[in-house]
Amino acid sequence: MSVGTRLASAVGADRYLENPVERREALLGYLLILPAVLLIAAVILYPIAYNIYLSFTTVPLNPAVPPEWVGFENYQQLLGSPRFWGAFQTTLVFTVGSTILSTIVGLGVAMLFDRSFRGRRLARGLVLLPHVTPIIAVAFVWQFMLSPLWGTIPNLLADWGIYTSQVGLLERSSTALPVVVVFSAWRNFPFAFLLFVARLGAIPNSMYEAAKIDGAGAVAQFKDITLPELKGTIAIVVLLRFIWEFNTFAQVWLLTRQVLTLPIFAYQSAFANFEQGLGAAISLLLFIIQIMFVIGFVKLFGEEKV
């Protein structure tokens, strides 16, 4: 036995190598997947590994000078800084807030659209617009609408006597965070809506009819039929949105500079203050948190499919 075949049988590949047809298939399989694997390795896996290394270094401004190993210094600096913990807290508030809000609004609109009415097809298409429009466009129109000087919303609120401040909602961190949460929910509720509307349509109408005959009101029907039927979808929506909101950058950054979440902290450290090692350390912490949720996701939903 040659070294090659012994190696092959050790990894259980001999089955594929005995039969010439299967061997050709396996070879073709590798050949076809190779470009994708090489690219993913080059732009994702290698950078993730390199990021781990960078997080233990100080990266000099001059690219010709190699990074200097500093051990856990970046991490010590981070864990000891109130700015980091503040950003962590802001990220949590933003993520939880926008996840919950977009899920609830998405569910509400899905239930609203779960019946026939004139123009439903068009309405369903239009409701998706916030989610598909380029972020740059919607972020700026929100900025414009909320601008204290020229914006229509503050002026309208002022006419009603609710709003008097000369400072914009996006210019103070205390009000910017709630606005970013609302903006994010506005942008992402169509995602929740799509998944919910699909699931709602699959609930047999006979279940509601039976409940009506038993005298169940709208609230009871929602609690005893709709919610249990949607349980799985709700879990998927919440988890996916949580994973993505936690690492979202442009959505917050383009709307206001007053909200410091961890991705923004990483970006600023690396590219505004040129502390790339520190930026890498924040990115790595984000990656670890994210990967825990991804694994949770796969464990919860993916076993049979993944």
Added chain:
Amino acid sequence: MIAQVTREVRSSFAVLREGVRAETSTLKRLGFYASVLLTMVVTLLPFYVMFVTSLTPNGEIYTNNPSFVPSSLTLEQYVAILTGGTFPFVTYFVNSAIVATATATFSMLVGVIGAYSFTRLEYPGNDMIRRGVIVVYMLSAITVIVPLFQLIAKFGLVDTRLSLLITYLVSTLPLTLYMLWNYFQSIPVEIEEAALLDGYSRVETIFRVVIPLSLPVLVAAFLFAFKIAWNEYIFASVFLKTQANLTLPIGIEQINSQFENVWGQVMAASFLTTLPIVVMFLYLEKYMVEGLTAGAVEG
């Protein structure tokens, strides 16, 4: 799992069209239509403001009492951005179009053969690669922005469109692989086996049988990759330096920060940036809905 949801979307839209759950009482109907109206207003108000502002003359945008309805309309904002008055909008637009088309085409080519490979061909490691794609698909750009910047700098690719094409694959390739994998699974193997019996090779089968059968999802995957590249901000903001190379998101952002009171032009630019994506989505709504549920990656 998401494939399951996709199938549900498909089947349940058929149910939805029949429209089964109707209310009868007038009061309830009124409340229902009021809720639909409110939903549409909240959803569409920003788009209305964007469009109307882009058609409003400057003098009316900057007043002490802005209103939702302008008293006169003008195309001056569009003329200003398209003739390169304040900033080279057309250059940004062309750059974005080139980068997005190249990215989408490239991830499509690599995605089709890759997804076919792990859907249909058996070899050791197949499962692992598939799992890997799912995990990578949920990661975001922030985890690799620092090392990728270092690598792009090391290879001397800073301020090039090539740097964007390479790095955009972070988001587009896993999505393309994932969407195509879901779809290829739904194609009956028998069709391919028949083609193989007719004497086609595997590669011929991919191009003559699988690709023609998958056109809808190929369109969807292409448009999603295009949309991601069209929207991308973080890599472009870090890699690009000179005006001539900027893409739309960075270009418009710079205008917004460097000029005072060019809201009309910014809104016109935003509208033109939105237009290609929205036209695609409305025109190909069916595929897009499937695509959204099969892989809504943050753009």
